[in-house]
Amino acid sequence: MAMNLHLLRIFYTVAREGSFSRAAEALHISQPAVSKGVRELEHQLDVALIERAQRPGGRRAGVALTQIGEVLFEHARGLFALEKAAIDDIHARVGLRKGALVVGASTTIAGYWLAPYLALFADAWPDIAIEVRAGNTELVSRWLVDCEVDVALVEGSVADERLARDHWQDDALVMIGPPDWEQPSADASWLDILNRERWVMREPGSGTREATQRMMAALQIAPASLIEAGSNEAIARSVSCGAGLAIVPRVVAADLIELGRITLVEPPGIAPLSRPLFRLTHRDRPLSPAARRFVAFLDGSATQS
Structure with missing residues (x-):
């Protein structure tokens, strides 16, 4: 049975947007046409893809997928992501544009590690437009799966089999406390002592959060209470104001340590802390010429010819 890709695109857009009306706007068609397209696809496949439950008072709830609808959405997501990747690659190869590179990076990498590589790359290839998109590891990985970025650099582990993960470099971590924290x-x-302290951590989905939890488990630290912050900079600033203890990348804490606004917490007998940083690529998506050149810069094997 051949699937109608036009109907599949309508269903995918409804699921992605979470609304028939927003899907109609995104596809530039009428809302009745969207509803009809989803019904036709369900009829062709002989399955229900979208739950049609009503809220009290007859108001329709937001779009919810059936179990089969969730499966089909994931297949459609990969299919249309690869479609976009193919179009981008063809445009680059036939010279419809001078070139573009979109890099996804975890927040610490985007803020502290990426700049020298971008500068070298821009000097070597000045006609290639560069965009950096920053987020936590989970979000950046999703962008790569959806082919919204060409290559990704992340701090945490990634289990998605569609992505290839290569060790890039290591990032030193330090345990920090407020400026008046006295070493026992x-x-x-x-x-x-450490268990009685309040700890400040990143949000779930962050590579720093994952590394911190892993290290705290190894050290048998089970904090009495937690505060979540949306960036490593916010964590360091919170610690400087007395919010608690934290584990953050050394590059984030270095200036505040030098200024005396936070202090290193150095329990005896604990080896230096570090975590690996990874380069991610999509297994089923060939790298564009610009992405191949950038990966060479990241690996230290680039030439400018």
């Missing part, structure tokens, strides 16, 4: 004596019960 060597014979003090460090574990009890």
